Amino acid sequence: MEGCDWPASTKRLRFGVWREGDVSLAISIWGDPEVTELTGGPFTMEAVAQRLAMEIENCRRYRFQYWPVFQLDGGALVGCCGLRPRDVKARIAELGFQLCRRAWGQGFATEAANGVIEWARERGFAALIAGHHPENLASRRALLRLGFSYTHHELYAPTSQLEPCYLLRIDGSDV
Numbered sequence: 219m220e221g222c223d224w225p226a227s228t229k230r231l232r233f234g235v236w237r238e239g240d241v242s243l244a245i246s247i248w249g250d251p252e253v254t255e256l257t258g259g260p261f262t263m264e265a266v267a268q269r270l271a272m273e274i275e276n277c278r279r280y281r282f283q284y285w286p287v288f289q290l291d292g293g294a295l296v297g298c299c300g301l302r303p304r305d306v307k308a309r310i311a312e313l314g315f316q317l318c319r320r321a322w323g324q325g326f327a328t329e330a331a332n333g334v335i336e337w338a339r340e341r342g343f344a345a346l347i348a349g350h351h352p353e354n355l356a357s358r359r360a361l362l363r364l365g366f367s368y369t370h371h372e373l374y375a376p377t378s379q380l381e382p383c384y385l386l387r388i389d390g391s392d393v
């Protein structure tokens with residue numbers, strides 16, 4: 219896809235790029251009420267289609283998205299992991315991951331996020347931010363394991379929750 223770019227494969231995973239025809243793949247992530255329980259779901263099929271369109275648009279405008287992630291062994295969809303814009307001028311993006319239910323608890327979020335962090339570092343990003351629902355302990359553990367540090371709480375509109383936010387500097391500075 220023109221303008222798009224994606225992280226290199228990791229030990230067990232490869233990244234793809236969302237395309238308009240990927241509706242059924244999108245439904246298996248954002249259409250699953252269990253997967254979206256702590257991120258504002260359940261979502262209607264219309265909302266899933268809008269989310270897919272937004273990811274495609276983000277890739278066109280910013281060269282990144284929440285890329286779809288597949289297992290290298292067998293090719294099954296694992297979920298999505300990637301970036302959305304946060305402060306383009308300051309070279310800061312927001313990192314996130316959402317895995318299909320069958321892929322939880324195998325370290326895939328951490329592995330995919332490390333691939334995304336490497337992609338961002340190579341492209342000169344200054345820092346990444348991330349947040350999670352206060353009850354999402356798996357997400358918290360993954361972010362801490364990736365080296366993120368807690369900074370503050372912030373209102374997350376889709377869940378109307380005050381969520382803990384984290385920062386990871388990737389440009390070598392400690393500011």
Ligand SMILES: CC(C)(COP(=O)(O)OP(=O)(O)OC[C@H]1O[C@@H](n2cnc3c(N)ncnc32)[C@H](O)[C@@H]1OP(=O)(O)O)[C@@H](O)C(=O)NCCC(=O)NCCS
Nearest residue numbers: 315316317322323324325326327328350355356357359363
């Ligand atoms: C949250 C999510 C991304 C975690 O991905 P994952 O690949 O299952 O996580 P991992 O297997 O890498 O586990 C990460 C850590 O959380 C721990 N963990 C996993 N499930 C847990 C649970 N239910 N409660 C507490 N800790 C848990 C793991 O032991 C691991 O800890 P460690 O680093 O000390 O070993 C995944 O469960 C998911 O996609 N959930 C639905 C969507 C979502 O909530 N996305 C995040 C939005 S912020």
